[in-house]
Amino acid sequence: MKAAVFHRPGKITCDTVDDPKLEKPDDIIVRVTATAICGSDLHIYDGFLPQLKNMVLGHEFMGIVEDAGAAVTSVAKGDRVVVPFPVACGGCFFCGHGLPGHCEHSNDNYGPEGGLLKQKGGALFGYTDLYGGYDGGQAEYVRVPYANFGPRKVNPDFSDEQVLFLTDIFPTGYTAIDWANLQGGETVAVFGCGPVGLMAQKVAWLKGAGRVIGIDREPYRLETAQRTAKSETINFKDTDPVEAIREMTDGRGADVCVDAVGLEAERSVLDKLGNIVHMQMGTINALRMCCSAVRRGGHVSIVGVYGMSYDNFPIGQIFDKGLKLSAGQAPVHKYIDDLIDHVESGRVQLDDIITHRLSLDQVSHGYDIFKKKQDNCVKVVLTP
CATH class of the missing domain: 3.90.180.10 (Medium-chain alcohol dehydrogenases, catalytic domain)
Structure with a gap:
């Protein structure tokens, strides 16, 4: 065959x-x-x-x-x-x-x-x-x-x-939103407008979200989010997504952030050097942005794939903000x-x-x- x-x-x-x-x-x-x-x-x-x-x-x-x-x-x-x-x-x-x-x-x-x-x-x-x-x-x-x-x-x-x-991809997007236990009217920000991120945006509406925001750096993927998921979009290449999301939510941040990117997010030169020092591959940049963009007491769902431990994991920020995290297949x-x-x-x-x-x-x-x-x-x- x-x-x-x-x-x-x-x-x-x-x-x-x-x-x-x-x-x-x-x-x-x-x-x-x-x-x-x-x-x-x-x-x-x-x-x-x-x-x-x-x-x-x-x-x-x-x-x-x-x-x-x-x-x-x-x-x-x-x-x-x-x-x-x-x-x-x-x-x-x-x-x-x-x-x-x-x-x-x-x-x-x-x-x-x-x-x-x-x-x-x-x-x-x-x-x-x-x-x-x-x-x-x-x-x-x-x-x-x-x-x-x-x-x-x-x-x-x-x-x-x-x-x-x-x-x-539909069950994975569904999982990300189901973990957050929406009650209706929430702002959901999805980092990554690839196939899983698009499904999470569609499911957010199914689960009663009041506002859905897709974040990516590729214009054609943002257009797909607008067309297929009816989402508002942010191009993080042009705009700081954390500040933009706070401005859209009276300074608080989104109720739910979804990391639909995982370890292959964009990396800086310093990230790449840090990977050598700490024997890591990839980055947790998408997760860091989620933890910053979500409101205090909010929920971060991680369905992007991570295969190892990472230095500088934002545990202090997670603790101070009282965040709830869910992750996995x-x-x-x-x-x-x-x-x-x-x-x-x-x-x-x-x-x-x-x-x-x-x-x-x-x-x-x-x-x-x-x-x-x-x-x-x-x-x-x-x-x-």
Whole structure:
């Protein structure tokens, strides 16, 4: 089969690899009909998350069940399904408590410690050996384990593009806002107008926000936020976003700030030098801006990816302002059934952020333009 294979940082190509096979009784094989490139994939592409051997990438995918193990009862051959990006068993302590991203059984590297090279939580599709080593869905076929817990059948009346983002970016944006427990009328500022940030802005309105602000440095992404999420926008290349948000909120700051950027935010020369001294990669600049822009007693949701500890973490500011922080992978399995209902009822549109539709053969080009923010690229969908 054809698949997007990571070889080394900066090199992902469409290669011919072996077809996946059923390995356990509750496995299924999915023939992929649509998949996407995610901002989180760039962390592997750029070398921020280490991967030493070739691997099929991709954790946003859907398709048709091609084969099913003898113990699979929730789906059957021929069913059309979307697949949550965490690989989760459904039966352990964490899965039972609505935390499938911390599944105790899906990842051989599982452990309570956490950190870049330490014990991890549950596995993720196509997301390095640290996260289980499962081949991903940027491919013609993919093996999906624990098929009685993860995959969800989708309404045949909806196109692939209308439901594909139920796999990751819509649940992740939803998680960021749900953690903040909006009561209605709040000002929500979302740092980052990439795919996850756009979804968080859409969800903020669903949850009753009174004002939604998107912050980015790319004019085309800010235009997308205005068009698809009806957000007010701030270009932080031209305007100090912290001061702007305070001016918009009577000097207090936003009720909720979402970090939808993570470690690959813009860095200064001093940041880069500091990384060498402290043996760090990336930056927490987006998080710092969130902690400054949020009001006292406000909530900061962190759904941008961070893989390690950082020097100069603003704990004093967090303590003085009495901030509430939530962070981590989206518990997709917890939310997905309600989110399917949001899509089917027409309360939210997901496919209006797609800018590029490419064949799987064009995956190298897709990663290149997404990484370099070329050709006004917001979201790439691939067809195997």
